[in-house]
Amino acid sequence: EAGVAQSPRYKIIEKRQSVAFWCNPISGHATLYWYQQILGQGPKLLIQFQNNGVVDDSQLPKDRFSAERLKGVDSTLKIQPAKLEDSAVYLCASSLLGGGGAFFGQGTRLTVV
Amino acid sequence: AQKITQTQPGMFVQEKEAVTLDCTYDTSDPSYGLFWYKQPSSGEMIFLIYQGSYDQQNATEGRYSLNFQKARKSANLVISASQLGDSAMYFCAMRGSNYKLTFGKGTLLTVNP
Numbered sequence: 001e002a003g004v005a006q007s008p009r010y011k012i013i014e015k016r017q018s019v020a021f022w023c024n025p026i027s028g029h030a031t032l033y034w035y036q037q038i039l040g041q042g043p044k045l046l047i048q049f050q051n052n053g054v055v056d057d058s059q060l061p062k063d064r065f066s067a068e069r070l071k072g073v074d075s076t077l078k079i080q081p082a083k084l085e086d087s088a089v090y091l092c093a094s095s096l097l098g099g100g101g102a103f104f105g106q107g108t109r110l111t112v113v
Numbered sequence: 114a115q116k117i118t119q120t121q122p123g124m125f126v127q128e129k130e131a132v133t134l135d136c137t138y139d140t141s142d143p144s145y146g147l148f149w150y151k152q153p154s155s156g157e158m159i160f161l162i163y164q165g166s167y168d169q170q171n172a173t174e175g176r177y178s179l180n181f182q183k184a185r186k187s188a189n190l191v192i193s194a195s196q197l198g199d200s201a202m203y204f205c206a207m208r209g210s211n212y213k214l215t216f217g218k219g220t221l222l223t224v225n226p
Contacts, residue, residue, distance in 0.1 A: 031212050042204055042216040043158070056213050089156060095212070101148065102206075102214050104158035 002026065006092050006105035014113055018080035021108045025073070025094030031055075033102065034067055034077050035091040043091055049075065050097065082112045115140045115209050117217035125223050126195045133180070134190040134220050136205030145209050147188040149179065152202040152219070161203075164188060192222075200224045 005024040013019050025032050030051050035043035046065065047057040052072040060067070064083070069075040079086055089109050095102040116139040126132040138147065149161045164172045164179045172179045180189040192199055205217045 033214060035216075042218045045213065045215065048213060050212065055211055091158060093158070093214070095214075097212075100146075101160040101163050102208070103160055104150075106157050109156070 004092055004094050004103055004105035006090075006108055008108055009106065010109050010111075012111045012113060013082055015084055016081040018078065019082055019110065020076050020078045021090050021092075021110075023075045023077070023092030023105060025075075025092070026103055028096065029094035029103075030072070030097040031095045031102070032069055032075050033091075033093040033095075034075070035093065037089045037091055037107070039088070046077070079110075082110075084112050086110060087112045115142075115145075115207050115213065115215040117205050117207050117215055119205055119217035119220050121220045122218075123221045123223070125225060126192075128197060128224055128226050129194055131191060131193045132195055132222065134192070134203050134205075134222065136188045136190065136217060138186050138188060138205075138207050140207060140209055142209040145207055147179065147181065148206040148208070148214075149177070149188075149190045150204045150206060150216075151199075152204060154201070158204075162190070195224045197224050197226060 032049045034046045037043045046060045047067045048055045049069045067077045089107045091107045093102045093104045118137045145166045147164045151159045162174045176193045178191045202219045204219045208214045
């Protein structure tokens with residue numbers, strides 16, 4: 001079974017530029033999460049989808065971050081414009097609707113200079 | 114609101130010995146799940162073990178076991194016979210009734226030869 005796929009693995013951009021990350025969850029997983037993990041900290045939930053609907057986006061900085069999951073499968077997370085403090089690893093995870101483990105992709109390491 | 118507390122920023126253990134990583138949680142949900150993840154220096158988030166709030170027995174997966182004490186709201190991870198490859202960050206996480214997955218700040222485990 002294929003795992004959660006994320007791309008790109010690494011991205012370096014200048015502040016005020018825009019960037020997009022892509023995630024393809026495990027087949028059949030209805031729930032998809034995007035997390036931001038700053039070095040030395042635990043993952044912080046940015047947004048949670050159930051199929052193509054948003055369940056929780058309370059910690060998403062909506063003035064600059066956006067995310068979509070149009071067909072209830074893969075998802076994109078965008079930052080526009082980026083700030084220095086957005087430098088972090090962006091993790092995507094997915095899980096079955098009924099419970100069990102949430103499985104993570106390898107993450108995208110973003111550096112804003 | 115959900116909250117996960119990991120009070121041990123760092124732990125040291127000798128190879129082949131057992132170690133317990135602490136986790137306490139707070140939630141008002143009657144049904145929830147508890148998870149432990151391992152994050153090596155490579156950055157991937159590896160799912161280790163899951164405990165449902167209504168499970169009667171403590172979860173075990175190989176050398177990992179979860180010491181679940183519901184009344185105390187604790188879900189400690191026990192690693193038996195530590196190996197050098199167990200050196201990593203360990204995160205406790207909780208998922209409530211809305212499937213929101215919340216993480217603690219993590220514990221850095223170092224296994225000494």
